[in-house]
Amino acid sequence: MKPTQYIAFLRGINVGGHKKVPMAELRKRMEALGFAQVITILSSGNVIFTASDSEEITLEADIAKELEQSFGFPIPVLVRKAETVAHLLESNPFQEIKVTKDMRLYVSFLKEEPPNLPTLPWANEDSSYRILEVKDRIVCSVLDLSITQTTKGMEALEQQFGKDITTRNWNTLLRIAKKLD
Numbered sequence: 001m002k003p004t005q006y007i008a009f010l011r012g013i014n015v016g017g018h019k020k021v022p023m024a025e026l027r028k029r030m031e032a033l034g035f036a037q038v039i040t041i042l043s044s045g046n047v048i049f050t051a052s053d054s055e056e057i058t059l060e061a062d063i064a065k066e067l068e069q070s071f072g073f074p075i076p077v078l079v080r081k082a083e084t085v086a087h088l089l090e091s092n093p094f095q096e097i098k099v100t101k102d103m104r105l106y107v108s109f110l111k112e113e114p115p116n117l118p119t120l121p122w123a124n125e126d127s128s129y130r131i132l133e134v135k136d137r138i139v140c141s142v143l144d145l146s147i148t149q150t151t152k153g154m155e156a157l158e159q160q161f162g163k164d165i166t167t168r169n170w171n172t173l174l175r176i177a178k179k180l181d
Contacts, residue, residue, distance in 0.1 A: 003036065003050040005082035005181050008063055009109050010045025010075050011166035021045065021071055029070050033062060039179050042172060045075075048082065048179055056080065060111075078109040078166050082180045084136060089177050093133045093140040094170060102146035107173055108139040108157055111164030118160055129153035131160070139165075 008030075013021040023040040026047065030038045035049040051059065056079045067075040094105045114134065122131040128147035133140040139161065143153050157165060 004053045005037075005048065005050050006056075006059060006079050007082055007085055007176060007180075008045075008047040008049065008059070009078045009080070009166045009168065010047070010067070011078070013045045013075060014043045019071075019073055019075070021067070021075070025070070026067075029066055030063070033066055041176050041179060044168070044172070046168070046172065046176055048176065076164065076166065078111060078164075080109060080138075084138075085173065086177065086180060088136075088138060088140075089173060094142070097132075097142055100146070102144060104143040104145065105170035106141045106143065106153070106167050107170060108141065108161070108165050108167040110137040110139065110161055113137055114161050122160075124152070124156055129156055131157075 010021070010026075013019045021043075023043060026040055026045070027038045030047055030049055035051050037048070037050045039048040040046065041048065059079045060077045063079070064075060064077045067077070088107070097103065097105065099105070117134055118131065120131060120133065123129065126147055128144050129141065129152070130144075131139060131141045139157065141153065141157070154167065157167065
């Protein structure tokens with residue numbers, strides 16, 4: 001049976017010089033867990049790897065335990081099958097958005113399926129931050145910096161979905177896709 005390709009998204013590492021995780025060491029730790037074809041993308045904690053077909057929640061727990069033991073601080077980890085991310089990219093939930101220099105397209109990964117969803121599309125008071133789609137524990141949202149420079153988009157996400165979440169911009173996911181099988 002062919003191994004399954006996954007992507008691990010780490011939360012809160014290498015931000016402002018805090019919680020430093022060197023990518024070479026991260027690769028070593030992932031390989032120590034028995035994962036193969038380990039590729040890191042950017043220093044924000046995106047790791048492609050292959051493993052025998054496993055539950056994502058089991059992989060998350062195993063990786064988080066190994067990383068905390070290795071680096072000395074907890075690192076929240078969310079894992080998705082590569083095919084899930086590939087399907088998201090193919091469906092492109094942002095295709096109707098007119099992208100300008102002020103538009104930011106975000107994809108947030110949730111640990112669990114949210115019990116209560118907001119009515120979609122959802123927007124904050126000034127419509128500078130909008131949630132377009134929530135599907136398969138993935139939230140797609142848009143930030144328009146031409147409306148405001150001080151939006152509370154990430155705070156809105158945490159209020160709606162809790163803190164077991166990590167966010168990447170669309171361009172990061174496009175970079176990840178180029179490395180997938």
